[in-house]
Amino acid sequence: MSEQLQRDTRGRLRHLLTLDGIERGILERLLARAARHVRPAGRRPARGTALRGRTVVNLFFEPSTRTRASFTLAARRLGAEVLDFDPEGSSAAKGETLEDTLLNLQAMGADAFVVRHAEPGIHARLARVARPGVAVINAGEANISHPTQGLLDALTIRRCKGKDFARLTVAIVGDILHSRVAASATTALMALGVGELRLVAPPELLPPDSRIRAHRVVNDLDAGVAGCDVVMMLRVQRERLASTGVHVPTGAEYRQRWGLSAERLRRAKPDCIVMHPGPVNRDVELASEVMDGPQSVILDQVANGVAVRMAVLEELLAR
Numbered sequence: 453m454s455e456q457l458q459r460d461t462r463g464r465l466r467h468l469l470t471l472d473g474i475e476r477g478i479l480e481r482l483l484a485r486a487a488r489h490v491r492p493a494g495r496r497p498a499r500g501t502a503l504r505g506r507t508v509v510n511l512f513f514e515p516s517t518r519t520r521a522s523f524t525l526a527a528r529r530l531g532a533e534v535l536d537f538d539p540e541g542s543s544a545a546k547g548e549t550l551e552d553t554l555l556n557l558q559a560m561g562a563d564a565f566v567v568r569h570a571e572p573g574i575h576a577r578l579a580r581v582a583r584p585g586v587a588v589i590n591a592g593e594a595n596i597s598h599p600t601q602g603l604l605d606a607l608t609i610r611r612c613k614g615k616d617f618a619r620l621t622v623a624i625v626g627d628i629l630h631s632r633v634a635a636s637a638t639t640a641l642m643a644l645g646v647g648e649l650r651l652v653a654p655p656e657l658l659p660p661d662s663r664i665r666a667h668r669v670v671n672d673l674d675a676g677v678a679g680c681d682v683v684m685m686l687r688v689q690r691e692r693l694a695s696t697g698v699h700v701p702t703g704a705e706y707r708q709r710w711g712l713s714a715e716r717l718r719r720a721k722p723d724c725i726v727m728h729p730g731p732v733n734r735d736v737e738l739a740s741e742v743m744d745g746p747q748s749v750i751l752d753q754v755a756n757g758v759a760v761r762m763a764v765l766e767e768l769l770a771r
């Protein structure tokens with residue numbers, strides 16, 4: 453449903469609500485476009501003028517460090533004006549619906565809304581009221597999806613391992629049940645034809661249904677990372693545990709069973725890369741020596757995030 457809603461009558465993307473059902477060709481075009489915006493570490497970032505005169509509004513109703521900053525930098529580096537909407541100091545606190553907030557900001561000339569929210573379906577609702585030509589971009593929807601994160605994860609793998617995803621074995625490890633990152637990464641990787649995708653987690657942290665597609669489920673970390681080209685670690689989403697009533701051990705106990713140490717990583721291929729969407733709980737799901745070690749591409753993911761968001765903004769707005 454969201455997939456139809458995000459296309460215009462000519463089939464072009466006008467919103468980015470989900471990666472579900474998106475064509476491989478569109479994914480590849482976005483990744484290729486994003487790849488052109490990546491610069492070597494330490495060099496000046498890419499810039500352009502494609503969004504000159506445009507206004508992008510950030511509407512973040514959940515905490516964010518990377519996503520919000522990278523959307524802001526992406527929009528500014530393409531010449532757009534960025535408005536940071538603060539839900540706490542706004543009329544949302546006085547009972548205005550988010551749809552009405554969007555209509556008001558749209559009346560002031562906003563061209564795109566970058567939205568993070570804990571309520572499932574809110575992005576689609578906003579897309580339905582947005583005027584033609586005004587884009588809604590999902591920057592995180594509950595535990596459901598996080599499309600630009602899925603794209604930046606795919607871009608990071610592509611830049612490290614090449615375009616032939618069919619050769620790769622990828623493990624996603626940890627709290628898959630509550631992870632919108634896992635949901636969007638698995639969708640992107642399956643669409644790109646990944647060779648083997650493993651979900652590695654205890655049974656209580658796996659979705660009960662077939663909400664998340666993969667080739668294998670592994671309930672043991674040592675077996676899960678064996679032979680992998682890519683291992684993506686996830687944070688336990690403690691703020692979402694109450695909603696499902698799942699109990700997850702804390703600190704040392706979690707690390708013992710589900711934390712990636714340098715020793716465990718040796719079971720993967722020698723050139724295996726280690727990913728994490730951030731924020732990392734250091735020495736819980738990921739040992740510091742791995743996080744700061746040569747196989748970690750976590751900060752490349754962050755850099756690639758800006759490039760992906762530039763590509764998405766261009767795709768939706770630069771016509």
Ligand code: NCD
Binds near residue numbers: 598632687730731
């Ligand atoms: C994630 C998120 O908010 O979904 N962070 C991010 O966007 N890079 C993951 C998390 O909070 O664990």
